[in-house]
Amino acid sequence: MRLYNSLTRAPEELPPPPGPIRMYVCGPTVYQRVHVGNARPFVLGIWIKRWLERRGYEVKLVSNITDVDDRVYEASAEQRIGSRELAASASEWYRQDTGDLGLGRPDVEPLASETIPEIVALVEELLERGAAYVADGDVYFRVASHPEYGRLSGARLEEMIAQEPSELKVDQRDFALWKAQKPGEDFAWESPWGPGRPGWHIECSAMAEKFLGSEFEIHGGGNDLRFPHHENELAQSRAAGRPFARLWMHNGMLELDQEKMAKSVGNVRTLREVLDVWGREALLVYFLTGQWRKPIDFTPEAMEAAAARAEGFRNVFRDENKPLPPEAWAEFAAALDDDFNTAQALAVIHEWTDHELLRRALDVFGLASLAKQTEAPRELRALAERRERARAERDFGEADRLRGEIEDAGWEVRDVAEGFQLVPKR
RNA sequence: GGCGCCGUGGCCGAGUGGUUAGGCAGCGGCCUGCAAAGCCGCGUACAGCGGUUCGAAUCCGCUCGGCGCCUCCA
Numbered sequence: 284m285r286l287y288n289s290l291t292r293a294p295e296e297l298p299p300p301p302g303p304i305r306m307y308v309c310g311p312t313v314y315q316r317v318h319v320g321n322a323r324p325f326v327l328g329i330w331i332k333r334w335l336e337r338r339g340y341e342v343k344l345v346s347n348i349t350d351v352d353d354r355v356y357e358a359s360a361e362q363r364i365g366s367r368e369l370a371a372s373a374s375e376w377y378r379q380d381t382g383d384l385g386l387g388r389p390d391v392e393p394l395a396s397e398t399i400p401e402i403v404a405l406v407e408e409l410l411e412r413g414a415a416y417v418a419d420g421d422v423y424f425r426v427a428s429h430p431e432y433g434r435l436s437g438a439r440l441e442e443m444i445a446q447e448p449s450e451l452k453v454d455q456r457d458f459a460l461w462k463a464q465k466p467g468e469d470f471a472w473e474s475p476w477g478p479g480r481p482g483w484h485i486e487c488s489a490m491a492e493k494f495l496g497s498e499f500e501i502h503g504g505g506n507d508l509r510f511p512h513h514e515n516e517l518a519q520s521r522a523a524g525r526p527f528a529r530l531w532m533h534n535g536m537l538e539l540d541q542e543k544m545a546k547s548v549g550n551v552r553t554l555r556e557v558l559d560v561w562g563r564e565a566l567l568v569y570f571l572t573g574q575w576r577k578p579i580d581f582t583p584e585a586m587e588a589a590a591a592r593a594e595g596f597r598n599v600f601r602d603e604n605k606p607l608p609p610e611a612w613a614e615f616a617a618a619l620d621d622d623f624n625t626a627q628a629l630a631v632i633h634e635w636t637d638h639e640l641l642r643r644a645l646d647v648f649g650l651a652s653l654a655k656q657t658e659a660p661r662e663l664r665a666l667a668e669r670r671e672r673a674r675a676e677r678d679f680g681e682a683d684r685l686r687g688e689i690e691d692a693g694w695e696v697r698d699v700a701e702g703f704q705l706v707p708k709r
Numbered sequence: 710g711g712c713g714c715c716g717u718g719g720c721c722g723a724g725u726g727g728u729u730a731g732g733c734a735g736c737g738g739c740c741u742g743c744a745a746a747g748c749c750g751c752g753u754a755c756a757g758c759g760g761u762u763c764g765a766a767u768c769c770g771c772u773c774g775g776c777g778c779c780u781c782c783a
Binding site: 686 | 715720734745781
């Protein structure tokens with residue numbers, strides 16, 4: 284199994300099974316409902332885990348929920364509710380919406396707010412090592428002290444400009460590890476530097492280490508996190524003497540009208556909305572059709588095509604099962620082993636008529652549900668049987684009327700060799 | 710300006726030197742009382758220019774165009 288590593292900019296072979304493979308995927312900052320774009324790293328992380336497990340690996344997947352952040356305070360002030368209250372309900376929305384993808388949960392989903400002691404300890408360690416400094420209740424990471432800074436994003440330190448300008452910073456390129464409580468912020472945690480809360484990046488360093496250890500195999504997240512979030516995360520952990528993540532996976536952005544879908548751009552479709560309109564299967568197939576590293580356009584046409592494709596798989600299970608030699612699996616496996624090329628894998632299984640093999644392949648992506656047949660209600664079966672009799676008597680007017688009635692109930696009649704089939708209409 | 714990614718047939722999208730990718734849509738046909746599903750066939754694509762090569766969508770160079778990051782963002 285090989286995966287493209289953003290840090291080395293080359294595909295890399297994973298250690299042989301059983302690993303273990305320890306994986307950390309950056310989850311969202313929660314202060315409103317997540318959008319479809321947020322679902323991509325979530326889905327990708329679980330898919331990779333599922334595939335690696337089928338390859339004989341032992342995998343531990345950790346995905347955080349960042350429930351402490353400037354934006355949480357801002358949003359809570361606007362909505363005139365407590366920041367902790369907002370964070371709690373937004374976390375719950377996130378769990379519900381991603382839960383409805385039907386892929387299960389990561390092994391651990393830590394909250395930043397429950398990792399404060401570890402965060403404080405890490406910051407103290409960075410201070411002891413001289414990689415950070417205190418300034419009026421804030422703590423900043425000294426970027427220039429870390430020779431590897433810029434390696435992940437490919438940026439040169441000399442060319443970098445301020446991240447969040449502040450008079451308290453020694454160097455404007457430095458970033459906050461801890462922020463002192465500001466007026467209007469309704470909640471803060473105690474720390475050796477006074478009441479406050481963690482900066483944006485430190486929580487991931489602390490949570491990854493808490494649940495995976497100081498060194499782990501894979502770190503994932505959206506491409507827009509490469510800088511500054513992941514660069515900063517890497518710098519903090521390395522400066523604190525941790526080897527940290529070895530392979531970085533950055534998934535491509537979802538685009539809407541040729542532009543990245545992001546809360547900051549304002550062109551978002553919530554996951555909830557997409558799930559309600561198109562359903563989880565179409566969404567998952569849609570993700571499958573694009574290469575995980577490349578951006579994909581989110582359009583009704585693309586979702587329609589994905590839904591049609593999902594229906595195509597359902598039809599295979601409605602047809603006769605024609606077993607294939609087990610070797611067919613190797614071709615599917617080869618596609619996924621090659622940097623998780625799902626578009627290629629999809630092309631391979633498209634030809635498959637073997638129910639069991641196809642179900643197994645779809646199950647990797649949480650799509651085994653496509654193999655399930657839904658039984659039509661008794662009264663519709665009765666109508667279909669009446670239609671059969673009408674057809675036998677060549678009373679096609681009556682037969683078509685009955686078909687119309689069945690269609691009005693949302694089902695489609697298909698005449699097959701053995702009689703008829705009732706299939707729910709898309 | 711810096712760093713990085715990418716341009717494949719109507720749309721999506723595989724493919725790192727020579728053989729039909731695949732899907733969706735469309736058209737023709739088989740099947741059907743008519744349909745649906747399925748099956749068969751069709752469209753002869755690789756941004757442009759130049760180079761390397763017996764041979765390039767695939768390698769090199771240039772040009773044009775798009776996108777991301779460099780500030781919050783999955």
